[in-house]
Amino acid sequence: MVTLTVDGERVSIELDRVINAGYSGRDQESVRGHIGEMLEDDVISEEPESVPTAYQVAPYTLLSNPGQVQTVGEDTSGEAEYALFVTGRETYVAAASDQTDRALEKHGIQLAKQIAPNVVSKQAWRLSDVREHWDEIEIRAWNTVDGDCRRYQDTTLASILPPEEVIEEIHERYPGDLNGTAILSGTVPTVEGKLTPGDRFEVELNDPVRERSIAVGYDVEPI
Secondary structure, eight states: OEEEEETTEEEEEOOSEEEEEESOBSOHHHHHHHHHHHHHTTSSSSOOSSSSEEEEEOGGGEEESOSEEEESSSOEEOOEEEEEEEOSSOEEEEEEEEOEEHHHHTTOHHHHHHHSOEEEEEEEEEHHHHGGGGGGOEEEEEEEETTEEEEEEEEEGGGBOOHHHHHHHHHHHSOSOOTTEEEEOOOOOOSSSSOOOOSEEEEEEEETTTTEEEEEEEEEEEO
C-alpha cells in the first residue's frame, strides 16, 4: 500500500507490482550506443534482451518519502525518474529515484534493482492534469558527496519516453490488468556523464506551466 497526496487529497493505492523500466530514453539510437559503451566499460555484463527493458521487483522495495535508506555497501547511486501509479480511474505521477547497486549491476540488473530501494515522493499529480505540457516538465537531481551538494541530472521529460509508451512497453511484457502497478520510468544522463555514489540524493519534477513542483530527498546509509 502506498498513500499519495494529490491536490491536498490522500489517495491510497494497493500495489500488486513494481516495475522498473530501463533504457527508456526517447532517442533510442543514442540509448543503444550507450549500452555498447557500458558493455565495453564493464558496467554491465551483457546486452539486454530488448530495449527498452522492464524489471519487476517486489512491492516492498518501493518506499514513499523515507527520509533515509539503508544499502548493502557503498557502491550504490540514485537515478532521477518519474513514477506512474496505474489505477482503474486515474494514473498518478510522482518524483522518483531508482537507487541501484552498481557492483551487482555487473552481474545482473534485476538483482541490482531488487536489493536497493525505489523511492517516490508523497506528493503526486494526476497524469491528466499535466499530460498536455508533459515535455516541458523539468526533471532534476542533486547528489551530495562528503557534504558537497551538486546538480547531478538536469533536463526535461522530453528526454524520456512518454507515459503512454512506457505503459505500452510494460503491458507487452506483463499482459492483463495493470491496475495496482507502480512503474518507474528509467532515467536520464548525468550532468558529468558518470555515476557517482553519494550520501544524499534529491529528485524534483518542476512544472513551469502550472508553477508547481514535487520532490523527494533521502540520505543514504551503507550497512
